[in-house]
Every structure is written in C-alpha cells, then in structure tokens.
Amino acid sequence: MMNKKEKNIEDISIWIVEDNIHFQNTMNNLINQFDGFVCNFAFESCEDALIEMNNTAELPSVILLDIGLKGMSGIEGIKKFKEISPATHIIMLTIYEDKNSVFDAICAGASGYLLKDSSPENVIEAIKEVLGGGAPMNIHIAKKVIDMFKQLNPPKGDYGLTGREKEILNLLVMGMNKKQIAEKLFVSFHTINTHIKNIYEKLQVNTRGGLVAKAYKENLL
Amino acid sequence: MMNKKEKNIEDISIWIVEDNIHFQNTMNNLINQFDGFVCNFAFESCEDALIEMNNTAELPSVILLDIGLKGMSGIEGIKKFKEISPATHIIMLTIYEDKNSVFDAICAGASGYLLKDSSPENVIEAIKEVLGGGAPMNIHIAKKVIDMFKQLNPPKGDYGLTGREKEILNLLVMGMNKKQIAEKLFVSFHTINTHIKNIYEKLQVNTRGGLVAKAYKENLL
C-alpha cells in the first residue's frame, strides 16, 4: 500500500541506482512514504539507468547512486548522468566513509553523499538539502580552508637541487630533451647528461615521467 | 600573574594538546591573556587529554590539537575527541605544511587549522571563527573547496583520451616504463607502445616529460 504510490505531478522525481535489491526496496519505500517525493525507477546498474534516461522525457530531480556498482562504477556514472541531465542532483550512497571515493564523486559532480546506514530522516534531509540549492555552508570557513590550502602549497620537499639543476629541471618539464637543453644553455650535451643524472639521484627517480611527476607533486618548479 | 587566570564561569573553555612544552606555554599564556577565553588544561598527548575528557563534566569548547604527536596522532585524536564531545571544535596546529594532513584533519572533523608561527591575533581570530561559525567542516566544506578550485583552475581541456589511455597515462605518471605497464596490464609491450603513441598524438607531445607535464597542467589525472 505504502510503496504503491499515487503519482502526483507535483512530486519530486527520484531514481535509485543500487545493485542490492534489499537496500533498493528499503530506499524505495522510504522515499515513497514521504510526501512530495516519488521514486519512479530503481535500477541495478548505471547502464540500465542510462538507457531509461535516454528514452524518457521525465528526467529525475535526484538520483541516489551507489558508489560501488558492477559494470560502470558510480563515479563514472555521475559523469554520464550529468551529460544527459545536468540539472539532476546526484547523491552517492556508500557503505563506509571512503574518503577517496567521496572526493572523486564530488569532483565528478555529485551533490552529496549518504552513508547506507543513515537514518530515514537523514536520507530525506539530504535530499531536501541538495534540492534546496546545494551547500548551505558557511562561506567564511570555506574561504578559510582555501586560504589554508594556498598557504600549504608553496613550501614542499627540499631535495638540495642546485640552481643549475633546478634550471634544467624546468626545461625538462617543458618537454625538452637533453640536446635541446644543451643548446639552450650553451653547454655540452654531456654536461646536461651529468646534471640530469644527478637530479635523478637526488630525487630518487629513474624515468623522465617519474621525474616530471615528482617535480609537480612536490612543487619543485 | 597573567597566566594565572581567575576562572570565570562565562569564559570559553579551551584545551591544548601539544608535546612541545615551550609552544604549549606560549599558547596557554596567549589564550589566558585574552578576555573571555580560558585555557583549563594543556596536555602533551591525545591519550592524556582523553583520560581527562572521560573524567570531567566540563568539556572544552575548543581544543587546539597538534597534528604531529607522539603516540596517537592528531588526526586519530580528532575522532576520539569528537566521539566523546561532538560539540567541541578542534583546531589543528602544525609546523610543517602538508596538504594531505590538512585534508585528512578536515575529513576527520577538524574545524580549523593553524600554522604554529601564526601571530597571536591569528590564533584568537581562528578560535573566534570556529566558535561563531558553528558549521563543522564536513564533506560539504570539501565540496565548496573543490568547487572553488574548479573555478580557479582552467576547465581542463578534453583531449578525447579513452579509458585505457587514461589508465596508461596514470601509470606513466607514476614513472613506469612501457614494459612495466605491459606487465601490469597483462598485455603485450606492443600494445602499450601503440597506446602511448596515440596518447602522444592526442596531446600533441613527443617526449615523456612533456606528456607528464601536460597531464599535470591540464588536470588529466
């Protein structure tokens, strides 16, 4: 009775993408019980949901999306959903608080996330929150966080590179090869070879890719 | 005189957890000098502070918590403190600038962050801010930060890399060579060679260094 809901044109349309049928049903019932929300579809995979999305005119306002799905992952799914329906808010569902996944999800465009053991109230609350325009967050603190990150960026690991070595490192990062660098600095190819050898030693790398990557990661430029 | 403060029931209670005695005292004095704040306790480890927390009815409003502590780390401490006293705001203290630590701290529930060489004004300011802000630094803050970072960074050009190509790009950035990548992905060296060839073509580069640099600059990872 409760989970067979009279469709109302005013209702906020919500989809669920979740491969655990039990949890899917639980969510479904929960949402349909709540006045103003209706769960039109529940899928077991992103692929299925995307097919429906491509064939319907009634795009959902919110998608509850499991982060660990078979086939296309939730993270990947976010991008696809957003391509088709940019206005749809996506709330990730996760079992445990996986920092990296959540971070990735946010980067991919998720509006929020929910732990699977959240209380029904929390679920409804989260949906309301994203619908209400997203982050009702203290802008000051957010700004402060950014300032912190900024402060933290400049100083990083010091590997005791000499001036010349830093100079050459920068040219390497620009994609130049040894010969080109030698010509640019008016020294012998052999000299550059030696310098690069020393840089590799100091940074503990042994490929060009590893070197450049480290230079970026550790802010050596 | 100054650091022996008359206890006032109205004062905001602040604890310090910091293993450097000198810095601990400096902070202590600073806080007690300020009208409206009182530093009731200063500990040298999370463990000590937690014991006290479990035995007192007067929970602190704010904890200044060193990030690099002997025994339980500051990051771990955050969770413990929050368990006992969710309303307590935690401000991290650190000398070394490490982006990851800060992010971890924020995820663990820290409200703010202070470099140890901050001016006295900054310290007081930070405490006031977390007290006034109310909003805990959760995933929403992170979202804000990411959003702003996204805005600051160029919208990262799309070079039409396929999934496999992105995968290989990431391995290249890790400093692996073709043979290693081939082994890791259980495919032939020739296949990797072809993929890399195509990546070079798409990104318009022709050296490993240039590739990795571009990957970082354009946020292709």
Added chain:
DNA sequence: AAAAAAATACCACGAATGTGGTATACCGGA
C-alpha cells in the same frame, strides 16, 4: 546489420635515455 571506435598485436630502426665511469676548472668557506 553495418559502421565506427577502442583495444589488441607485431615489426623495424634511428634517436634518445639511463647508468657506469673519469676528469678538470672554479669558487667560497673552514
């Protein structure tokens, strides 16, 4: 079903790289 895209695989060869050496000249601090 047909077409397009992606992933796989192989060959060859000159160019560039990574690594082991050795060695000289310069300069600033102990």
Added chain:
DNA sequence: TCCGGTATACCACATTCGTGGTATTTTTTT
C-alpha cells in the same frame, strides 16, 4: 691553504623511446 660543492666535459653501452607502418579482434554506436 685545503676541501667540498658546483659546473663543466667526455666515453661507452645496454636499454628504452618515438615513430613509421600494418592488422585483427572486441566493443560501442548508429
């Protein structure tokens, strides 16, 4: 004055790269 660090330079050799091909299978899209 002697020593350590820096910059310079050269050699040799195995390994890896970059680039020109061609070609099949699998997946995705139309």
